[in-house]
Amino acid sequence: LRRSRNSPKPQSNTTNMTTTTHQTQPSAPYENAPLTNFALPKNQEKMRAALREQHNQFGRKVPLTINGEKIWADKMFSSVNPSEPDQVVGYAAEAGIPEAERAVAAARMAFAKWRRTSFEERCRVLERAAEILERRRFELSALEVFEVGKPWAEADGDIREAIDFCTFYARQMRLIGRPRLTQNVPGEDSYHHYWPRGVALVIAPWNFPMAILCGMVSAALVTGNTVIMKPSEQSVIIGAMLMEIYEEAGVPPGVLNFLNGKGSVIGAHMVDHKDVDLIAFTGSREVGLWIWETAGKTREGQRELKRVICEMGGKNAMIVDSDADLDEAIVDSIYSAFGFQGQKCSALSRLILLEENYDRVMERLLGAAASVRVGNPEEPGIVVGPVVDEAAYRRILDYIEVGKSEATLAYQAKELPPHGYFIPPTIFTGVKPNMRIAREEIFGPVLSVLKVRDLDEAIEVANGTDYALTGGFFSRSPANIERIKAQLEAGNVYINRP
Secondary structure (H helix, E strand, O other), X not given: OOOOOOOOOOOOOOOOOXXXXXXXXXXXXXXOOOOOOOOOHHHHXXXXXXXXXXXXXXXXEEOEEEOOEEEOOOEEEEEEEOOEEEEEEEEEEEOOHHHHHHHHHHHHHXXXXXXXXXXXXXXXXXXXXXXXXXXXXXXXXXXXXXHHOOOHHHHXXXXXXXXXXXXXXXXXXXXXXXXXXXXXXXXXXXXXXXXXXXXXXXXXXXXXXXXXXXXXXXXXXXXXXXXXXXXXXXXXXXXXXXXXXXXXXXXXXXXXXXXXXXXXXXXXXXXXXXXXXXXXXXXXXXXXXXXXXXXXXXXXXXXXOOEEEEEOOOOEEXXXXXXXXXXXXXXXXXXXXXXXXXXXXXXXXXXXXXXXXXXXXXXXXXXXXXXXXXXXXXXXXXXXXXXXXXXXXXXHHHHHHHHHHHOEEEEEOOOOOOOOOOOOOEEEEOOOOOOHHHHOOOOOOEEEEEEEOOHHHHHHHXXXXXXXXXXXXXXXXXXXXXXXXXXXXXXXXXXXXX
């Protein structure tokens, strides 16, 4: 599977799927929703107006939704603006074990009817959701700026990807929804059917708070499963907006249930629950591995083994060949390493340079890094905003100190906003493959540069971590490109692109 982080991501219990904002016909060429051009003054004004409106709604409260009922739990927790941590974006009802039990029961009860709903009606629900997402695009993008610190273009791209998930998955369901004759044997009927699994638990991250949540939920819904949707605590208000959108689109009560709360409490309880049939998770390696281990055990009354879909971390490498187009390679390296503060599982973390062009690449890399705009993402043109919360802030600063003790600090941005969880874009040189900053996922704007003798060593170093999510290669050599395609161990390999 090879995909771009800026393109829809397959997340499904039955098949790989991806999206527009009208009824999609499988026979027509698929077109992604367009990105918003913020160079246009009219779009800048729409975004500024949306930011003002979202700011006026700071402090809103969002409930749980179980079987269509809005529930206010005894406890509430807050979601803050990482650019200004004293600003509370909103408060969310905090679910406990009793609410988790109610949600599982509601989803189980609703499953029998939802699975019998025609796939065409389920497709139309997703397409209506896509239309609502498009209509509320600036509003939702502005909310992402405040709740998770996304710059304008990143926030808009996240909403666009959610739109694409809805329409593409509807399109794909029309392709697989009808039984397919597998062989024509006299006296026999042999058909291939896709059947829903049952109750799906969706646990989503904060870094793509609309797209990944929407993608996993939409795939489960359109294939006939009922869903318990649990967003990250750091992006719970965005998750609540998605719940509103699905309800407006016509998802029946109980088919989709919305739980806010601690993953270590309600998430862990539902992963272990006998009536949860499918778990879709995007997040840390540690949690993902625990989910795999826990879901592999059967409980009394459990019908079958749980299906688990996990996307976890990355320690992604890009190799720059000696004949690479440096105009492209430098720009793409900077964007991949520092865009959205490096808070992407697919972000560039290790830049691998050959000895013969090391000095030339480094000179241009350091010059380009100095031009990266760091600041409050409420302003247009910002590339690096705040990291998501104080825990991330302190963890990344700790890694920077580790880097200073292991390698050479080659660049660090100087000017940062006075408030908020801002981390300076940082580049280390003299990095060796066995160093912590070359092996462990940092999830922040920190780039390690490794020098190697030749392409053989570059491939060995790139493949030398516990991760194999994405990899990149810049080269003009057809032969070297073919080598990378065959030998780079990564689920997504990008050639001459970020």
